[in-house]
Amino acid sequence: KPEDLRTVSQQLGVAHVLEGTVQRDSDKVRVIVQLIDARADSHLWAKTYDREMKDVFAVESEVAQEIADSLQAKLSPAEANTLATAPTKDxxxxxxxxxxxxxxxxxxxxxxxxxxxxxxxxxxxxxxxxxxxxxxxxxxxxxxxxxxxxxxxxxxxxxxxxxxxxxxxxxxxxxxxxxxxxxxxxxxxxxxxxxxxxxxxxxxxxxxxxxxxxxxxxxxxxxxxxxxxxxxxxxxxxxxxxxxxxxxxxxxxxxxxxxxxxxxxxxxxxxxxxxDPHETIGMRTLLLSILNSRGDVEEALRTMGTFPSDSKLTTNSLFGSVAGITGERAYALVIARKFDDALKVWESPAANDTDERREISARVAIRVLAGDATSAHTEAQKAVKILEDRSRERPNEILTLTELSWIYLALNRKADALSSSRKAAQLLPPQQDALVGDYNLTGLAEIEVQTGETADAVSILHQLLSIPAGDSVSVARLKIDPVWDPIRNDPAFQKLLGEKELIGPGE
CATH class of the missing domain: 1.25.40.10 (Tetratricopeptide repeat domain)
Known part of the structure; x- marks a missing residue:
């Protein structure tokens, strides 16, 4: 039961708060409700309803109508109809x-x-x-x-x-x-x-x-x-x-x-x-807002330490880039160049086939970025058939194409890595999906950097800095992310670091 109704009303952006309790005894129910003006902490209306369970839905309609009367408000016909129609009689x-x-x-x-x-x-x-x-x-x-x-x-x-x-x-x-x-x-x-x-x-x-x-x-x-x-x-x-x-x-x-x-x-x-302390997208976004805005790795790791430890900060809906494969918890550790700690994020048993494919792909990608080519090659050999089978079943599944691109990279199959990544970028470009298309372009640039296609990669990064893509590319992020190490000293890449990035809708 909330003790400070004024605070509750401010959080909800309302002037009035309905407070109630429900007491159930076998097939009987007692509903006690009171309408409170939270600003003045005064009661506007209160009532107790004693009903049989089978009639409990009628209480909702009665309460809503009496509250509307107390506030001198009028329910629309649609609202009245909704309240009059019980979702079920059971x-x-x-x-x-x-x-x-x-x-x-x-x-x-x-x-x-x-x-x-x-x-x-x-x-x-x-x-x-x-x-x-x-x-x-x-x-x-x-x-x-x-x-x-x-x-x-x-x-x-x-x-x-x-x-x-x-x-x-x-x-x-x-x-x-x-x-x-x-x-x-x-x-x-x-x-x-x-x-x-x-x-x-x-x-x-x-x-x-x-x-x-x-x-x-x-x-x-x-x-x-x-x-x-x-x-x-x-x-x-x-x-x-x-x-x-x-x-x-x-x-x-x-x-x-x-x-x-x-x-x-x-x-x-x-x-x-x-x-909600378990809100995965909220945790992921907070972490990236620190890393991508100012590149403060230590603050990012401190913040991540406050998150529930069992969340890898992964979601199937965000893919295309290497961070989309590994999950943001592991990738924050990659950015901090704590590669062994990043690998430990993926030590827990996979919950399903999707997790199994993601786990082995994440471990391969982390090892590639750590420069551990031998271990990456060994793990990639175990994974390649699983992912190729999946790709034959679902040839346009972008997550699988991205995973495969890193597996092929570890196996030194550079042409196949580029082919998979380019297909992913073509399937869902930013023009078709402004929210996730940038991930696929970022993923292509990442593979191009690893395979020596520097000019194309820099061109993509220049494009991404000019559109809403702050979740995957920013000037601050380019400065600290190990995935760009192969072109770190390239003059064209260094020039990117001095460019202005788009801020706001830019429509």
Missing amino acids: PEAYDLFLKGEYEARLARSNLRPESFDQATAWYQQAIARDSNFALAIAQLAQNRILRHWFAEFLSEADLADVRKTIDRALAIAPDLAEAHIALGMFYYHVHRQYDPALVEFSRAVQLRPNNSQALEYLGYVHRRQGKWAQSLDELQKALIHDPRNASLEANMAGSYLHLRMWKDASASARHAISV
């Missing part, structure tokens, strides 16, 4: 659904497959009790999509099943905003089809104008389209509706990082971590 199904929601929020923070899987299990149990529970069906689809995006790629058969799940939710409830968000996420995360995704997210906003998730995803689409100012505005609006959403705040920080707005990136990342 209280036990709803309880299971809420457990799924809790676990799903944890998963969106720690990005671990086991958390996504636990959320899926709760949603499935809820749906088993009520096969028409459209909200649970939509959230199940969303959760599986995010697992695919952040943790472990789903098979084509699994993705087809996810699409069927979305269609099922829409068939049951065509005007359910969460179902349209799920379809938009399918276009966005699975196929990178941003125009149809935009249609679905816009439809969700029409249905629920205050739905922060729909507003959030509008911002995500527009930043991938390079509309950075519009994206920041939409993400800020989403935060107004959901100010304690650490994942959203961390993504806002990530936008600032791309735009080389270092102080804003650091402030937003720190706030996200203060809300």
